Amino acid sequence: MKNRLKYCFLFIVFLSLSIGSVAFQNIYSQNNNKHKVRLQAYYFKIMDSASFFNIKATSKINKKNTRVSNIEISVYNSLENEQIKLGNTITNHQGETRFLIKDLNSLKPDSTGNYKILISFKGDSLYKKASKKVRFKDAVINAKLVTKDSINYINATLFDKNNKIPIIDEPLILRVQRLFRPLTLGNEFSITDETGSILTPIENGIPGVDGNLILEIVLDDNDDYGTVIDLVKAPIGVPIVDESTFNQRTMWSPRSKTPLFLLIIPNVLTLGMWTIIILLIVNLFKIYKT
């Protein structure tokens, strides 16, 4: 009897293990079929304008890096004890999205002045959940245009907003905005001195609409501060002369903008010829009636 109970117990355990393993295997395999998502996030701050994260979601599918589109990503401000949700964003067809921080001052830094941000994807039927922690400090660039001995310079100061201490030995790039991508001016970068400042000359003869140049002073992809950009409007460029013939009457314009000589001469010739033709036809009637 004792043996029978022992066998029954062993049978039930075996059966339970079998069923259980199959069930777990199913759950595991379902989870296993989902793809891992890799999140990347870069912090950007444009002075007196906007702060945002450029977020990118990718996944390795069949050994190929694939951009993950149309997934919802949540952004949180991580504090020691709580997560304050800042909002959601959805990736585009390139697997990218931009999350705009409505008010940087509403974010709470930790005791060292670091802002901790959690970027999280909760997972779906195709992808596993994923998250990315980003940490940054708030830096400020104050840039202005100065002219010394007829030479124009950009004088920019970089400092930590939290403690107002200048950030020294960091490279700042001076660029000018162009149609497709900014053009770097002068050296590749200038290193901030002990006051967190740079003084970079601007070469003459750069063309700009109405002579205005939009200069960018950039702290690029810094480990602590992310990317910080200050824009300076400088009326020191060579005015671009608009050579567009869009509104002119040219040989390549649409029919509504035909050159006047082409409207007048061929139409005068055509009308002249057809007037004579009509007169000749009238002459035929005259012959008929005579």
Next chain:
Amino acid sequence: MKNKEKLLLDLAPQKFGLKGVIWTWTLIIISIIGIISYIDQVIQGQVVTNMHDYALWGIYISNFVFFVATSFVGTLTVAVLRLTNNNWRTPIVRIAEIISLAAIIMAGITIMIDMGRPDRLLYLFIYGRMQSPIIWDVIIIPTYIVISLLLLYFPLLPDFALLKSYFKEKNPILSKRYGKLALNWTGSIRQKKIQLKSIQIIAILIIPAGFILQTIDAWLFSTLFRVGWDSTNMGAYFVSGASVAGIGALVTVVYVIQKAYRLEAYITDLHFDKLGKFLVLTCLIYLYFNINEYLIPEFTSKKEEITHINVLFTGEYAPLFWFVTIGGLVIPILALLFKQGRKPLPMFFIGLLVVVGSWWKRFLIVTPTLLQPFLPIQGVPESWHHYYPSLHEWAITIATLAMALLIITALVRYLPIVPIQKTADELKNLETSKKDML
């Protein structure tokens, strides 16, 4: 009066004999084959042609240019000879008018054949841009058709009146139709005055119209930035080429009609001699422009130009180029410089050679340039560097040529080929002056 009866007997339209009937039916059958091919082209699209991304204009366009060129004969023989008081033109002038009308009508039809979507023809008028030479062509071709028609019709009025009387008993239906076409012509002084004034106006009008037509045709090419076309020489080159093609066609048709209708008494060796001199003059002018067109690029030796010229001089199109230049220009010039060369039969063969040469000349203007694009596409199939028309293209093109001949044949059948009234008047004037001299 007796003279006029004789003239009517000789020059009034006659029924075709067996050869004429066979000729007409052959043209009708060729035209029908072409129409069927064209319907198939409309249904299937231009995929039935051998045109492609490089050779986007094929024989349809070269054929169109040939027709436009041939239509220039009306301007030349009628207007120019009339305004320069060349009285020998009388027996050949109507043939020139008929060729001119047939050619320009077929030019209008041929350009439509080249359209991928002929149902959108109206869009040319609705949405056309005046900046495009194609629109200038769209304007000038119908204008030239109407002028050519009037040029043919006005001098015919007295002849229609004569034919009305002539056929009154022989063929009352035909007589009635001639009567309607005669527009109550009685030969009154007022009618004659209006008619002569009108002919004078048309003779002047057709000169600028003809030159505009040929020049626009040239500008269709020269306004495109392509090797072989991008030339300021093109307008004059096309006008002189059109003179050659037109007179060549005229010589050929005049000979055939002279033999078919036995008009040796009216179209004499003198006319062939004069036409021969006219043709040699136009050939020499055209040769001069050809030298301009090919020699200067050869000298300046721009890379693209020299590639194009090599294709013509020694390359794929060399046999055709030398046939056109030597056969279509040099041999006619050499032959026509001698009196024996200006006899009817040699003139017929020379005319034929000139016409065939003129047709292929247009092919050489259009095709080799297209096969040498200024901005070549990378990795194109080898076949794109060559063009040979498809069966559909040949059938349709030959049909258009047959249709042009059919129009000429139909007009020759029902119109007096040699102006009867004018010939009678000229004979009368001649007799009067003889009497005066005696």
